[in-house]
Amino acid sequence: MAGMLSAFPKIAWAKEPVLVVSSICxxxxxxxxxxxxxxxxxxxxxxxxFNNPVPLGGNGKGPIYPATPRTLRGPSLEWLKNL
Incomplete structure (x- = not known):
């Protein structure tokens, strides 16, 4: 059975190469x-x-960094951990 499966691509390529290429595509x-x-x-x-925004301080000039980086991220990826 394995011999037939390995010989089939060679035979198909020899007879109909266009059909083999089109099926692969x-x-x-x-x-x-x-x-x-x-x-x-x-x-x-x-x-x-897409990007991580940096929140500005109260005066609008310098960046302030939140206590946890969670506020800079988007939605949670907890579903990925539960897979």
């Missing part, structure tokens, strides 16, 4: 769309801030 386009990792990548990108 089709898989390359379809697989990222149906991959379960696409969902998690989108969730991580949504929760990650």
């Amino acid at each position: 089709g898989l390359a386009i379809i697989m990222p769309i149906v991959s379960p990792y696409t969902k998690y990548a989108a969730m991580i990108n949504q929760a990650t801030p």
Whole structure:
């Protein structure tokens, strides 16, 4: 069985190389769309801030830093730890 599976690409490439290339390209386009990792990548990108703003002080000139860095981050990524 394994011998047949390894021989199939060679035989298919020898007979119909255009069909083999088009099926590989089709898989390359379809697989990222149906991959379960696409969902998690989108969730991580949504929760990650594009930039980290620096809050200004009361006089508007110098930056003040919060007591915890949590206030500089976006939404929580707790769902990622629970996977």
